[in-house]
Structures are given as structure tokens and as C-alpha cells.
Amino acid sequence: MHTIALIVENRPGVLVRIAGLFSRRGFNIDSLTVGSTDNPDYARMTITVDGDEVVLEQVTKQLNKLVNVIRVSELLSSESVERELAIIKVAARKEDRSEIMQIVSVFRAKIIDVSPRSLIVEVTGSDDKVEAMVRLLRQFGIKEMARTGKVSMVRGTKAMVP
Amino acid sequence: MGKMTGAQAILESLKLEGVETIFGLPGGVLLPLYDAIYESDIRHILVRHEQAAAHAADGYARATGRVGVCLATSGPGATNLVTGIATAYMDSVPMVAMTGQVPTSLIGKDAFQEADITGITIPVTKHSYLVKDAKDIPRIFREAFYIARTGRPGPVLIDLPRDVTVDELEFDYPEIHLPGYNPNLKVHSLQIKRAAAALMEAERPVIYVGGGVKYSDGHRELLQLAERIKAPVTTTLMGIGCFPEDHPLSLGMLGMHGTKYANYAIQEADLILAVGARFDDRVTGKVASFAPQAKIIHVDVDPAEIGKNVRVDIPVVGDAKSALAELAKAVGEKPWGTWYEKVAGWKGNYPLCYSTEGETIKPQCVLETICRLCPDAVIVTEVGQNQMWAAQFFTHKDPRHFISSGGLGTMGYGFPAAIGAKLGCPEKEVFDIAGDGSFQMNIQELATAVVNDVAVKVIILNNGVLGMVRQWQDLFYEKRFSNTTLYRVPDFVKVAEAYGALGLRATKPSELEGVLLEAIESEVMTVVDVVISPDEKVSPMVPAGASLSEILELESADPAAQTPRSYAGPSASEILELEG
Incomplete structure (x- = not known):
């Protein structure tokens, strides 16, 4: 799995061009996130791609050819910080509540909604951490889940800007 | 330059880009633009089907080296261009395709003769624009022509809603500012050095030439290089004409219906210099057994072509003409050798031939x-x-x-x-x-x-x-x-x-x-x-x-x-x- 960060022009149709490129060339997107940058003219995307080095090289080169794509960079997990946020609605019977809350506290997650038969848990962290949390909560019954997909940034002063 | 309508701005932009001839067929939403064409100097060739407008613009571009321009109305007119645009895209032909579009207020409403042509053509254009505001016309046209003809050429589509061609604007042809588009033309001198050394070392080199040499006008440099190192030259279908076929070093075309001697030479070569070619499946045959003994040098203006289909030993990103010129300078003169004799032998033994028996014309x-x-x-x-x-x-x-x-x-x-x-x-x-x-x-x-x-x-x-x-x-x-x-x-x-x-x-x-x-x-x-x-x-x-x-x-x-x-x-x- 490879993580690619992109700076793109913040214009209509850009997402379609990028997503279309992946499907057309047979690359598999595992997750894709888009959001604004400090400069409203540009957006930042983080894409995780499944494939070997050859695939990664093709993906990077093909993305670079798109006129609306300003920067493309692979982010190595060893050199960058990565975060994902998930909110999980988990079934919570009376007798399970305290255990769920213990898990939440161990993961430094948060309970952001409480109702008689369920809780909504918010967890932030690397995708491994989110994955581990999801696995543990599964025993109580996950009713619904929303994940943002990964955002990532290189450590240190080096910055990826338009 | 003063105020003018969008339609006039389009024609002014075409004039500034040196466009003399366009191919098209009118329709409802293009009435304002065609009304402006009525009194313009541009030669408009009225075709009988929009597909032909795209192909004619393509043929014009390939024959002259200039950007071909075609024009079709919204909906079916635009979709009829698609085959022609895709043809140009696959062969890297510089083209600007203009399409009419329903007024901006009707876009997305399934209006009469509406088709999302920018969406439809994303996979077959180098870039595309939907003009939302008349004042963007000069910038978009300038960018479109620049993108179409530079780097690896290709078709660019401009979708023109009717109201945009009627609205007025202050015409100003701005400088190009495209931070995300940097065609990589300049070749890296270290890569040239490595490639030249490999060419000098090789005993059985073959130069394999594609359309990139034609588009960069590099045929003279190719001839110079081939003659200096006595390397036989084979061309793809797109590269035909880049090397004179009556030359002793010519192998003609390679691949599925190529000459036997071109294909034999590729399979025996210890070095392939690929220039402006993309190792298409019709050229390589079974890719795993293509040129099994050869080191591969790949020169291409499009970095994404390098390493796409075959492993490459020495990549050279850049313009084919300058790469060939640099290589010709960097190599020394080689003598005619046994490799040439072998290739010449194949040429003698396996010429292209056909049976002349029978009463029919061959x-x-x-x-x-x-x-x-x-x-x-x-x-x-x-x-x-x-x-x-x-x-x-x-x-x-x-x-x-x-x-x-x-x-x-x-x-x-x-x-x-x-x-x-x-x-x-x-x-x-x-x-x-x-x-x-x-x-x-x-x-x-x-x-x-x-x-x-x-x-x-x-x-x-x-x-x-x-x-x-x-x-x-x-x-x-x-x-x-x-x-x-x-x-x-x-x-x-x-x-x-x-x-x-x-x-x-x-x-x-x-x-x-x-x-x-x-x-x-x-x-x-x-x-x-x-x-x-x-x-x-x-x-x-x-x-x-x-x-x-x-x-x-x-x-x-x-x-x-x-x-x-x-x-x-x-x-x-x-x-x-x-x-x-």
C-alpha cells in the first residue's frame, strides 16, 4: 500500500479527472480524501493506492500529466505522520457499557453521543489504530461506521505547497 | 483591444494563434459564433458529418505540424467528434476541438441537445475546458493551444455555452500561467552521456523510432546519429517517413506486419534505442520475449511512457530532436561492421514480397x-x-x-x-x-x-x-x-x-x-x-x-x-x- 499526497487546483471537475484516471488505467484506490489548503485556490488530496513499485511509478507519472495537478509526492509512513478519523455507532447494552468505555479510554478515543442502546465513538489515529479499535468494538455489534480515510504529512520543516 | 462579444473573442483568439482553416458544422447553440464567422477571415470548411471535421483537423495537423481546429454544435454534434478526438489522442496529434453547449443556465437540466462533452471526453483529451464566463475566453484559448502543441501533443476540448458566446468582454490575451503543466523538453546531459556510452559499446544496436521523432522534427538528427554509429533504423507505423526507406540502414516498419528483417534485428539486438515510441503491443508482440538480449534506452517527452510497457535500462526524458542531436554529438564515428552485414543479409533473404500470379490486380x-x-x-x-x-x-x-x-x-x-x-x-x-x-x-x-x-x-x-x-x-x-x-x-x-x-x-x-x-x-x-x-x-x-x-x-x-x-x-x- 502506498500513500500519495497531491496538491490540485481547486476547480470543478478535478476530482473526476483524478478518479477517472485511476479507474481507466486499472489502478486500485484504497482511500481518497480531499480538503482545502491554506490557499483557497488549491486543494490537497491523500490517496492510498494498492500495487507494487511499477504501479506506483505509473500512478505518479500519470497524475503529474494532469494539468490541474500541481504536485504529486509519495509519503513514506516511516517519514510522515498519518491520521484517520472514524466515528462508530456501537451497540451498548447496559452490561457492556463499562467495557466499551474502558476500550475507548485505552485508545484515547471519545464518546460523542450516548443513547439508551448505543454509543457513538470517535477515534483518531493511524489506520492500524483505527482498525484495532474497530476489531475490538465488533464484539458488541457495530451498527454504523464512517471513516475519513487517511491524511498524511511529512515530518520536519519540509513543506509541500503549491 | 476594446469590448467584443464572446464569439468575436473566440475568432480573435484563433487569429492570434495563427489559425487559418477550421473544420465544422453549425447548430442551434452555435448560431452566434457562426454569425461572427460569416464576416471573419478564417476559412471554415463545412463538412457533412462532424466526425469528418475532427479527422480533417487531425489530417491538417499531421500534414502541416500546426494545431488542427474543429467545431461542432452541442449534443450530437459534440458526440460525433469523439471518435476523431480519441484518434488524435492515441496518436498525439495537436488539436483544439470546440463544441457548442446549451446556455449555462440550462446545463445539467437535460436541455435540448445537451451532452456533458467535457465529461465524455476526459479519457481522450489532454485537457478540456467548460467556459463559464466570457471573460475567460482569451485565457482559455491561449492555454488550450499551448497545451495542445507543446510537450507530447494532444487534443484539447473547449466547451462553449451559448450565452458565453454572446456576452461581452474586454479582450486581453494574457500570459500563460499553468503551474501544473511543465512539459519536460530539456534532456539530462548525464543520461545522454550514459546513452552515448551504451551506443558506443553495443555490437548490435537498433534504433526504433516512433511518431515522436516526426512531431519534434528530428529526422535529420536521426539520420546523422544512425550514420555515425551505423545502427539500423526501424520505424513504427507512426514513425514512417522519419528515416528514408531507401537508405541502406533502413529496416522499414517493425511489429505485427513489419518486415522480417526488422523483427529479426530487434530480436538479435544487444541494444535498442527507442525514440518517441511507446512499445505498443502491435510493435512488441509478446512483451516478455521482446528483444530478449537487449539493453533498452528509451527517449520520450512523456515520462509516463518510460517503463510503462517494458523495462528500461537508460531513461531519457525530453524532446526527441534535441536528444538525437545531443546523442549524435556525443557518439564517435563507428565503422561498418558484421552487424550491418548480418542485417543486410536478412534484407536480401527476406524481402517484402507478394505473388504476381493470376489475373487480378495486386x-x-x-x-x-x-x-x-x-x-x-x-x-x-x-x-x-x-x-x-x-x-x-x-x-x-x-x-x-x-x-x-x-x-x-x-x-x-x-x-x-x-x-x-x-x-x-x-x-x-x-x-x-x-x-x-x-x-x-x-x-x-x-x-x-x-x-x-x-x-x-x-x-x-x-x-x-x-x-x-x-x-x-x-x-x-x-x-x-x-x-x-x-x-x-x-x-x-x-x-x-x-x-x-x-x-x-x-x-x-x-x-x-x-x-x-x-x-x-x-x-x-x-x-x-x-x-x-x-x-x-x-x-x-x-x-x-x-x-x-x-x-x-x-x-x-x-x-x-x-x-x-x-x-x-x-x-x-x-x-x-x-x-x-
């Missing part, structure tokens, strides 16, 4: 005759057997003199592209080498040619069948000729005459030269119906998926295939009787 002979009578002609082709014979049996010597849909393989491309080429190069003799199947796909353009006095010479190699598919059925589907027989309908001479063109026919070998001479001397749009056998095959051939070493010589005519059961149409001899 298509290969048609091409050889045209080449003898008119060696400087621009040869445009349709797609299929006609295309391969035109590639093989005309001795190509000049770049931009062979124009053919390679990547997409678009039947119906040749005739409108030939019209575009002739309009771009009126002083040159332009032939469309056609099949009866392909020609019928844009036969309506006879009207465009006649009305605009475009004297294209269409040579129909009329076998009454969809010959290339039939050849595969013959070889690989036990002669089960499913839906490949066209019965030599219609009568092309009468069709030509009906459109006001000159129609000629040759049915016997003895008539061929006279008829071709008449066509060459003709100063009007001319159609020549040349009756050939449906059993004639393109040879040699590397079967799909096989290695280049497995190239086969095919029998040129198989009598068993002419039994009424396996071939529903009349046999060649019956046709001769009927028509002769």
Missing part, C-alpha cells in the same frame, strides 16, 4: 506503382489491409508524408484526414489509400471535397470484404467468414459521379498504370476503384500474442477459400468476368 503493386509515378505524394490511409500495404509497399522517405490512424485504428479516418492534409498542403499530391469498407464510413465527405475544390485522390483497394478481419477469420477461425462480406456494393464510380467527382476503375493489371496516371493528372476530386482479390493477405505477420521471432510468411491467395460455401460473395474471377 494491391501491393498498386502501391508500388503510385510510388513510382508519384514518389513525393502524401499517403493517407484508412485502416486495415489497405493501411498495412500502404505502409509496406510505398517507399516512404519524408516525414509528414504518411498519415494513418495508428493507435485507435479508426476506419473512416483516411478520407477526411486526406481532405485536411490537402487543404494544409495544397501544393502536394495527396492520396487516400482506402478499402471499400473504410471509405464507406465517411463517403459523404465527397461533397465537402467537391464543393471546396479539394483534389484528393482516393484509391479504393476494393476487395468487397472487410479484409483484415476476414484475413484473421481465414487464418484463425477456420474460414468462417462471419459478416465480413460487403459484395462490392456500391458502384464507387457512379457514387463519385453522383457527387460531382471523377470516378475511375481498374479491374485488370494491364489497366492499372493508365488509370493511376489519369488520377494523378486529374485536377479534381478523384475516386479510383481498383478491383482486387478478397483473398489477398497482408504478409508477413506475427500472430497476436506471439513473439516477433515467430513471424510468418502467409500464402497470398488460397484457392480453397474461394468456394461459395466459405465465401458468400462472388469470387475474384467472377467479378472480373462481370466487370471486365
Whole structure:
């Protein structure tokens, strides 16, 4: 799995061009996130791609050819910080509540909604951490889940800007 | 420059880009733009089908090296351009396609003649624009032409909603600011050094040349380099004409219907210098066994092509012409050696050939005759057997003199592209080498040619069948000729005459030269119906998926295939009787 960060022009149709490129060339997107940058003219995307080095090289080169794509960079997990946020609605019977809350506290997650038969848990962290949390909560019954997909940034002063 | 309407700004932008000729067909939303064209200096060629507008713009671009421009209305007009845009995209042809669009207020409402053409064409354009505001017109046109012609060229689409062509703007042609578009033209000197060293070391080098050399105008530098190091040169279909085929170092075309000696040379080579070519499957055959002993140097302006299909040892990103010039400077003069002798031996032993037996005209002979009578002609082709014979049996010597849909393989491309080429190069003799199947796909353009006095010479190699598919059925589907027989309908001479063109026919070998001479001397749009056998095959051939070493010589005519059961149409001899 490879993580690619992109700076793109913040214009209509850009997402379609990028997503279309992946499907057309047979690359598999595992997750894709888009959001604004400090400069409203540009957006930042983080894409995780499944494939070997050859695939990664093709993906990077093909993305670079798109006129609306300003920067493309692979982010190595060893050199960058990565975060994902998930909110999980988990079934919570009376007798399970305290255990769920213990898990939440161990993961430094948060309970952001409480109702008689369920809780909504918010967890932030690397995708491994989110994955581990999801696995543990599964025993109580996950009713619904929303994940943002990964955002990532290189450590240190080096910055990826338009 | 003052205030003007969007339509006027479009024409002003075209003028600033040096556009003299555009190809198009009007429609409802384009009325304001066509009204402005009415009083403009731009030459507008009215086609009879929008697909032909795109192909004509493409042929114009390939023949002249300038950006081809086409125009079609919203909805069906725009979708009819798509095949032509895709053709240009696959062969990296600089083109700007303009489409009308419903007014911005109606976009997304499924309005009359609305189609999301920017969405439809994303996979087949280098870039595209939907103009939302008239004041963006000058910037967008400037960017579009710049993107279309620089780096690896390609088609750019501009979608023009009706209201945008009516609204007024202050015209200002701005400087280009495209932070995300940086075509990488300058070659890296270290890579050149490494490549030159490899070329000097190699004992059996082959230079494999594609369309990139043509587009960068690098044929002189190629000749210089090849002669310095005595490396034989083979071209792809797109690269034809970049190296003179009468040169002792020429191997002609390689690949599926390439020469045996080009394919043998590739398989024996210890170094391949690929320039402006993309290792297409029709070139490499089975990729795993392509050039098994060779190191590969790949020069391409598009970094994404390097390493896409084959492993590359020395990548060189940059413009083909400058890379070839740098390489020619960096290498030393090499003597003629045993490698050249070996290649020359193959050339002597396995020439392109065909059987001259029988009473029918041989298509290969048609091409050889045209080449003898008119060696400087621009040869445009349709797609299929006609295309391969035109590639093989005309001795190509000049770049931009062979124009053919390679990547997409678009039947119906040749005739409108030939019209575009002739309009771009009126002083040159332009032939469309056609099949009866392909020609019928844009036969309506006879009207465009006649009305605009475009004297294209269409040579129909009329076998009454969809010959290339039939050849595969013959070889690989036990002669089960499913839906490949066209019965030599219609009568092309009468069709030509009906459109006001000159129609000629040759049915016997003895008539061929006279008829071709008449066509060459003709100063009007001319159609020549040349009756050939449906059993004639393109040879040699590397079967799909096989290695280049497995190239086969095919029998040129198989009598068993002419039994009424396996071939529903009349046999060649019956046709001769009927028509002769």
C-alpha cells in the first residue's frame, strides 16, 4: 500500500479527472480524501493506492500529466505522520457499557453521543489504530461506521505547497 | 483591444494563434459564433458529418505540424467528434476541438441537445475546458493551444455555452500561467552521456523510432546519429517517413506486419534505442520475449511512457530532436561492421514480397506503382489491409508524408484526414489509400471535397470484404467468414459521379498504370476503384500474442477459400468476368 499526497487546483471537475484516471488505467484506490489548503485556490488530496513499485511509478507519472495537478509526492509512513478519523455507532447494552468505555479510554478515543442502546465513538489515529479499535468494538455489534480515510504529512520543516 | 462579444473573442483568439482553416458544422447553440464567422477571415470548411471535421483537423495537423481546429454544435454534434478526438489522442496529434453547449443556465437540466462533452471526453483529451464566463475566453484559448502543441501533443476540448458566446468582454490575451503543466523538453546531459556510452559499446544496436521523432522534427538528427554509429533504423507505423526507406540502414516498419528483417534485428539486438515510441503491443508482440538480449534506452517527452510497457535500462526524458542531436554529438564515428552485414543479409533473404500470379490486380503493386509515378505524394490511409500495404509497399522517405490512424485504428479516418492534409498542403499530391469498407464510413465527405475544390485522390483497394478481419477469420477461425462480406456494393464510380467527382476503375493489371496516371493528372476530386482479390493477405505477420521471432510468411491467395460455401460473395474471377 502506498500513500500519495497531491496538491490540485481547486476547480470543478478535478476530482473526476483524478478518479477517472485511476479507474481507466486499472489502478486500485484504497482511500481518497480531499480538503482545502491554506490557499483557497488549491486543494490537497491523500490517496492510498494498492500495487507494487511499477504501479506506483505509473500512478505518479500519470497524475503529474494532469494539468490541474500541481504536485504529486509519495509519503513514506516511516517519514510522515498519518491520521484517520472514524466515528462508530456501537451497540451498548447496559452490561457492556463499562467495557466499551474502558476500550475507548485505552485508545484515547471519545464518546460523542450516548443513547439508551448505543454509543457513538470517535477515534483518531493511524489506520492500524483505527482498525484495532474497530476489531475490538465488533464484539458488541457495530451498527454504523464512517471513516475519513487517511491524511498524511511529512515530518520536519519540509513543506509541500503549491 | 476594446469590448467584443464572446464569439468575436473566440475568432480573435484563433487569429492570434495563427489559425487559418477550421473544420465544422453549425447548430442551434452555435448560431452566434457562426454569425461572427460569416464576416471573419478564417476559412471554415463545412463538412457533412462532424466526425469528418475532427479527422480533417487531425489530417491538417499531421500534414502541416500546426494545431488542427474543429467545431461542432452541442449534443450530437459534440458526440460525433469523439471518435476523431480519441484518434488524435492515441496518436498525439495537436488539436483544439470546440463544441457548442446549451446556455449555462440550462446545463445539467437535460436541455435540448445537451451532452456533458467535457465529461465524455476526459479519457481522450489532454485537457478540456467548460467556459463559464466570457471573460475567460482569451485565457482559455491561449492555454488550450499551448497545451495542445507543446510537450507530447494532444487534443484539447473547449466547451462553449451559448450565452458565453454572446456576452461581452474586454479582450486581453494574457500570459500563460499553468503551474501544473511543465512539459519536460530539456534532456539530462548525464543520461545522454550514459546513452552515448551504451551506443558506443553495443555490437548490435537498433534504433526504433516512433511518431515522436516526426512531431519534434528530428529526422535529420536521426539520420546523422544512425550514420555515425551505423545502427539500423526501424520505424513504427507512426514513425514512417522519419528515416528514408531507401537508405541502406533502413529496416522499414517493425511489429505485427513489419518486415522480417526488422523483427529479426530487434530480436538479435544487444541494444535498442527507442525514440518517441511507446512499445505498443502491435510493435512488441509478446512483451516478455521482446528483444530478449537487449539493453533498452528509451527517449520520450512523456515520462509516463518510460517503463510503462517494458523495462528500461537508460531513461531519457525530453524532446526527441534535441536528444538525437545531443546523442549524435556525443557518439564517435563507428565503422561498418558484421552487424550491418548480418542485417543486410536478412534484407536480401527476406524481402517484402507478394505473388504476381493470376489475373487480378495486386494491391501491393498498386502501391508500388503510385510510388513510382508519384514518389513525393502524401499517403493517407484508412485502416486495415489497405493501411498495412500502404505502409509496406510505398517507399516512404519524408516525414509528414504518411498519415494513418495508428493507435485507435479508426476506419473512416483516411478520407477526411486526406481532405485536411490537402487543404494544409495544397501544393502536394495527396492520396487516400482506402478499402471499400473504410471509405464507406465517411463517403459523404465527397461533397465537402467537391464543393471546396479539394483534389484528393482516393484509391479504393476494393476487395468487397472487410479484409483484415476476414484475413484473421481465414487464418484463425477456420474460414468462417462471419459478416465480413460487403459484395462490392456500391458502384464507387457512379457514387463519385453522383457527387460531382471523377470516378475511375481498374479491374485488370494491364489497366492499372493508365488509370493511376489519369488520377494523378486529374485536377479534381478523384475516386479510383481498383478491383482486387478478397483473398489477398497482408504478409508477413506475427500472430497476436506471439513473439516477433515467430513471424510468418502467409500464402497470398488460397484457392480453397474461394468456394461459395466459405465465401458468400462472388469470387475474384467472377467479378472480373462481370466487370471486365
